[in-house]
Amino acid sequence: MKFTGKKETVSSSKPNESTEDEDMRMSKDAKLYKGLEELNEEKIKVLMETDGREPEFSKEHDAKMRQMVEERFGPEAADRMSEIQMTRQKADDDEKWTKQNGKLYHIYPRFKKIAAAILIVFMLGAITMSTEAFRVPIVNFIMNFQKEFMHISVEQSETYTEVAEKEKIEEIYYLQKTIDGYELFEEMIEPSVFVRRYKNEKQQEYIFTQRAYTLASYFDNEGTEYESMDLIYGEALFNDFNEAYYLTWFYDGYTFEISGELTKEEMISLAESLVLKETIDEKARR
Amino acid sequence: MVKKLLSLMLCLALFFTISSPVYAEEVEDNNEYMEEEYQMEGTPSLSRWSNVMSVTAGLSVTGGTAYSAVIVRGYSKVTTIVVYTYIQKKVNGVWTNMYQGIDKVNGTYICASRSTGVSKGYTYRLRTRIYAYTGATYELVTLYSSEKSY
Numbered sequence: 196m197k198f199t200g201k202k203e204t205v206s207s208s209k210p211n212e213s214t215e216d217e218d219m220r221m222s223k224d225a226k227l228y229k230g231l232e233e234l235n236e237e238k239i240k241v242l243m244e245t246d247g248r249e250p251e252f253s254k255e256h257d258a259k260m261r262q263m264v265e266e267r268f269g270p271e272a273a274d275r276m277s278e279i280q281m282t283r284q285k286a287d288d289d290e291k292w293t294k295q296n297g298k299l300y301h302i303y304p305r306f307k308k309i310a311a312a313i314l315i316v317f318m319l320g321a322i323t324m325s326t327e328a329f330r331v332p333i334v335n336f337i338m339n340f341q342k343e344f345m346h347i348s349v350e351q352s353e354t355y356t357e358v359a360e361k362e363k364i365e366e367i368y369y370l371q372k373t374i375d376g377y378e379l380f381e382e383m384i385e386p387s388v389f390v391r392r393y394k395n396e397k398q399q400e401y402i403f404t405q406r407a408y409t410l411a412s413y414f415d416n417e418g419t420e421y422e423s424m425d426l427i428y429g430e431a432l433f434n435d436f437n438e439a440y441y442l443t444w445f446y447d448g449y450t451f452e453i454s455g456e457l458t459k460e461e462m463i464s465l466a467e468s469l470v471l472k473e474t475i476d477e478k479a480r481r
Numbered sequence: 482m483v484k485k486l487l488s489l490m491l492c493l494a495l496f497f498t499i500s501s502p503v504y505a506e507e508v509e510d511n512n513e514y515m516e517e518e519y520q521m522e523g524t525p526s527l528s529r530w531s532n533v534m535s536v537t538a539g540l541s542v543t544g545g546t547a548y549s550a551v552i553v554r555g556y557s558k559v560t561t562i563v564v565y566t567y568i569q570k571k572v573n574g575v576w577t578n579m580y581q582g583i584d585k586v587n588g589t590y591i592c593a594s595r596s597t598g599v600s601k602g603y604t605y606r607l608r609t610r611i612y613a614y615t616g617a618t619y620e621l622v623t624l625y626s627s628e629k630s631y
Contacts, residue, residue, distance in 0.1 A: 362541035363548065385594035386548040387541045392590070402554070402590070410539030410550055413624055415530030436534055438556055454535070454554065 227272045230264060231279075361448035362407050364389050365475055368451070370403050372468035374461055377401065384475075393455075401455025403465070408450055412443065427467055433459060442466055510569075510608065510625075512578050517565055517610065523617045532559050532613035532620040540568065540607040542631045547580075547599045549607045549626075555589040561614040562586050564593040571604040571628070578608075604630045 257280070265273035363386050370391075373379070377393040384390075387407040394400045420435040431444035441454045442462040451469065453462050526532070537552040551564050568580040584593035599605060607626035612619045 362543040383592050385550055385592065386546075386596060387539070388537075388550045388552065388592060388594060390552070390592055400590075404537065404552065406537065406550070407539065407541045407548075409541045409626075409629070410537050410552075411626070413536040413538065413622075414534075417530075439534065439554075441535065452537070 223268060223272065227264075227268050227275065230268060230272075231276065234260065362409055363387055364405065364407065364449070366447075367472050367475060368405050368447075368449070368469050369472045370453075370465050370468050371470050372465055374401065374457060374465065399456045401453060401457050401465075404452040404454075406450050406452070408445070408448065410450065412441070412452070424463075426463065428469075431466070433462075447471075510576050512567075512569075512576070514610070521563070521612060521619070523614060523619045526615075526618045526620045528620060530620075530622070532556060532615055533611060533622050536609075536611060536622060536624060538607060538609055538624055538626060540605060540626045540629055542599055542605055542629045545598055545601075546596050547605055547629075547631075549595045549609075551584075551591075551593045551607075551609045551611070553591050553593075553611055553613065555613050557589060558615050559589045559613050560587065560616060561612075562588070562591045563612040563614075564591055565610040565612075566593055566595045567608040567610075568595065568597055569606050569608055570599070571606075576606070576608075599631055601631055604628050 261273050261277060264276050364384070367384070367389055373393065374395075376395040377399075378395075379391055380394045381392040382390065387410060389405040391403045392400060393402070414434065414436075418437075422433045422435075424431050424433055426444050428444050428446040431442060434441040434443070439454050439456055440459065440462060441452060442459075443450065443452045444466060445451070446469065451466070453465055455462075457465075532555050534554045534556050536554075537550070539550060541548045547568050549566050549568055551566060553562050553564060555562055562585070564584045566580075566582045566584070567578050569576045570579045571577075579599075580595065580597040582593070582595045584591060606628045609624050609626075611622040611624075613622070
């Protein structure tokens with residue numbers, strides 16, 4: 196803050212006053228001006244001591260200054276000093292407000308963009324988390340690579356235990372669809388396995404297997420390609436051999452498998468036509 | 482310092498990843514299988530998984546009965562598949578054959594299912610030996626199921 200103590204703000208005259216009064220008044224104004232000059236010098240000194248930073252004078256300081264001016268020059272001079280200080284303070288406040296708001300107006304559009312970006316990232320994160328939360332895996336495929344072979348078994352996910360893993364076949368599932376040109380030629384029902392084999396005129400074959408979860412699949416550990424995919428039942432594994440493909444998935448406590456010389460799309464189409472047919476007791480009675 | 486720490490952690494993770502299956506591999510079986518070997522004809526092949534495309538096998542133990550199933554699918558060149566099924570019981574830390582069966586098919590696919598009564602308080606597993614023939618030469622695959630406590 197630069198306190199200038201301009202003359203015109205402290206000297207004023209009234210047209211009806213006498214010359215003597217005017218001289219006395221001038222003398223008082225000169226004294227007041229001198230006092231303010233001293234005060235100004237003191238403030239400049241403080242400013243220099245604070246490396247140009249704006250010093251903050253306490254209310255006690257201002258009150259003391261007012262008291263000093265009042266004692267020396269009277270209450271009128273003290274009022275004028277307060278008036279000058281207030282005018283100056285207002286000007287400073289206005290300048291400060293303009294500076295601050297000017298910066299804010301400059302920052303505001305950028306701030307809006309940053310806020311929007313943060314909001315979008317937050318919303319995307321929230322959506323992703325929700326998706327993850329809904330897609331609870333019901334089964335873990337365990338692929339165990341050993342010296343001479345690899346085997347794939349299933350283990351129910353720890354986070355999903357609503358469906359009991361079944362040690363025996365209790366209900367029989369069928370595939371509603373049959374690939375064009377193929378016909379069912381063999382069906383086997385064993386305590387832990389249900390098998391249906393389909394064949395076409397070229398003696399090409401595909402096999403549908405429903406089995407207890409305790410049975411694992413064993414393959415060559417070299418040259419076998421596998422791919423994880425999503426079916427309506429959850430995760431499924433797709434294995435590629437030279438002569439056949441295997442699609443394995445878990446549903447209702449059983450492991451299901453389709454193997455044969457079919458395309459991936461045909462296998463997925465078959466898998467998604469799975470339907471519960473009857474219980475093992477109903478099948479036995481029939 | 483951070484790089485060294487990360488490297489050490491990575492080494493440890495790799496070590497445990499590699500070492501875990503090795504411990505799981507230990508299989509102890511003191512039974513005699515001379516009879517099976519006498520019965521088999523033909524010449525063994527040194528190749529692995531060249532006749533057998535896939536095997537699905539396992540043991541279920543429920544309601545006082547152990548159910549085994551072995552499904553073998555061979556490549557189109559396979560002429561005969563023979564499956565030996567052994568249901569084993571762990572007695573005093575030693576695996577003992579308590580049931581055995583043999584299934585044979587002239588073709589590329591076989592589903593061999595067996596069952597036997599079991600006692601409570603023991604651990605069981607399936608041991609299977611699969612002979613997949615191409616003419617007079619056979620490929621042998623030996624597998625053990627996971628252990629089932631009952």
